[in-house]
Amino acid sequence: MSDVSVFLTEEAARRGADAEVWESTQEIHELVCREGAVERQSEVTAAATALTVWKDGTEGYAVRMPGRADPALVDTALAVGRALPGGQSPPAAAPAGPAPEEPPAPSGFSTSAAGRLSTLSAGAPGVDVELRARADRTHVLLHRAGSTPRARTTGTVQLQTRVTAKGERVGFMAHQVFGRTVESVVEAADREVASLTGLARILASEPVADCSYADVLVDGRVMVKLFALVAPAFQWDSVLEGRSPLADRVGERVAVAGLELVDDPSSPDCPGPAAWDDEGTPCRRTVLVEDGVLRGFLGSRRTAAASGVPSTGSGRRGPSGEMATVQPGFLALRPGPLLGDGPREGRPLLKVVQANGAHTSNGITGDFSIGANAVLVGGDGTGRNAGNITLAGNVFELLHRIDGHDGHTRVNRGHHSFVASPGVWTSGLTVGR
Template sequence: MTTSREHFAGAEARTGASDVLLAEAARHGADAEVWTAWHETDELVCRAGTVERRSEVSSGATALTVWAEGNEGYAVRNVPGATDTALVTTALEIGRVLAAEDAAPAPQANRAPHTPPAAPLPRIGADATARLRALAEGTGDLEIELRARADRTRVRLHRAGAGPAEYDTGVAQLFARITARGEGTGYIGHHLFGRTMEGILDDAERTELAELVALARVLASRPATVLDHDDLLVDGRVLSRLLTLVAPAFLLDSVLEGRSPLKDRVGERVASPGVTLLDDPTAAGSPLFIPWDGEGTPTGPTVLVEDGVLRGFLSSRRTAAEAGAPATGSAHRGANGEMPTVHPGHLLLSHTDDLGTEVRPDRTVLHVVQANGAHTSNPITGDFSIGANAVLVSPDGTRRNAGNITLAGNVFELLRSIDGHDGRVRVNRSNNSFVAGPGVWTRSLTVGHQDAV
């Protein structure tokens, strides 16, 4: 069986490159740590049963942090395993330029643990390619485009005075774009994420593609002229995108800088009873396993909201030190080794009440199935207005195209007005942040025909 380490043939994670930088920093009387990442990405685009494009890309970065004279400096090279000692003098100079009145927090004592290699990391091999081609077969009225991507990453953190720590991780991604032609043109797109390409292809083949095709064909029919409905169901595809607007309010740096409306509200009710908001990049359902963050702080579950009550915020080493609290392991770096910033790893909204799917006895349901972009959004106030597609679902399960609609409201009010969920968790990705949630039944949003706005 191929191991994850074989996916990084030629990666110089153990050649002592970081030793060169650490020794140079010590020569200048500075403490230091070196963060290194090697990335490999396979991408494949299939349409109408044929492979249209394939690429394989390797990249990486080296980031150096130094501590000297109470200052913290930082420098990056977009090369993994860099040994250019000019990185040290650059980082020291940046530390002097950015010197603050308060001393920068020193390297933390709980150093990142060395993490055993993961199971074989995702890649798009011959078997996956054949399955993608077969799944992308369309018909006369239907076009299926599948964009598959497999990312593999090795991260290494080497701190002065300690041995290096490493972990391997990866994420598989499939974007399905379905276009149906009927009285009009119906389109729906959907992302699937997982830790193996085989797993997300199984999901696509078993349920997802058939459901997406059915939705696309409904959206290709003549739209209803009125939006009369009794209940509103916001699909997890849409909810997970709306949650990205509320996520900044749960970051400790937003709180300290006065940009979060949740400041000073720990212990207060901020969501409906039954709502829990949990961030955990180590969870089984997290597409991208991260055992420790970009600063080496071990990760794990952080409860932000419990049964509707605010419990805490996500933090980095610096923001936690400023607030006098322990860091939550939420300081993540970009692919190019950028300075760590606080953001979620795998943020999941859940609710205790499962109210079922879109069919309700004696009720007409407006099911918002797809968000098409934000007309306006404000991450501080939470106000938003988005374009969307929806279907009207009769009590007998018959679906009608509701056409292009606008969905407007406030995400903080939405959190306070969730009656229950539909049991179908969906995931949205923003860089290496994953935000997930089920479809939710709510009373708080305003719906209108898009052409009427």
């Protein structure tokens, strides 16, 4: 228990209010390597305190950066509560329960790790490689008046690889990998640089004149971005606010048979595991879609109560301690059978390897149109540049038209929230060139 949380809860009690204090200290280490050298390094520490108060049927909220014991924070939160419409009763505090064992959080980059990354950034002839590595470690304390305080330390290592190849034209590829340790991410860097270099070189060649193909494989790098567009449809806040087309469809088929959608912050594959969310609710494995059938939604303390169901431990705050909103922990799309990543006999394969930006997209309807790069793979496995293409379709319809996956899971991140998907074989897209 910190002096700040004790002071604020006592100050709130003196004003006749119930209180909950959330404190966070984040340590961020960043490393940028290019042309075989460490271009720059930085270390930043950020702290924030968020206070929620309940009094006379109102709920107020205030944040201070950096956090400190300031009675004005209590007065601000109470004033906010009086200004907001509608009454809010204090929710029951989540039981502390036994604290699960947490993996050690990353603390920064060793000289050895920096050396390996700088060596990889040297690149091959005619290829420019930039590696941006980040290790963050966050300490969180949650103290509800009258309850036992709880604390956790979590962290994630992130590596963004950017590869530019020069040939008949310029080819560019970028991708991010995430892990729990610096060692695991540095180990993956060698594979990522080699893979992206090969693709960038193909994209640096002149596009083929004839782009005829029989099958389409959307790489996980692209699929995870498409799915992230509609991931909010599987949350209770979207249902309550009329933004989810899946409302009232629990028990109905919303995807192809065999597809599963699971949120599991405790999964060994989750780059940032957490035992409990930012409201103190224990995190757990939540099956949202099973064999293509919708089973439920993700909820925070507030949205779950409004829906008459238990919270799924999905209440997460923003980087500055903003009020908790519904967000997944590690939302993984697991579609159908494993089909690999090579062409079927006698059937040229169009591999969509990178999204270049959304021309139009709608997170409520699921409609999208994006620019992308693609590679045409022939029967002998040779890849040729298919040029810049446009992909259009609807993500909800796409979930019904997935034949299988390639076995290579990619991950996208939004603050503490992760979304994962492998590449998918599909006939549910319109491809233009």
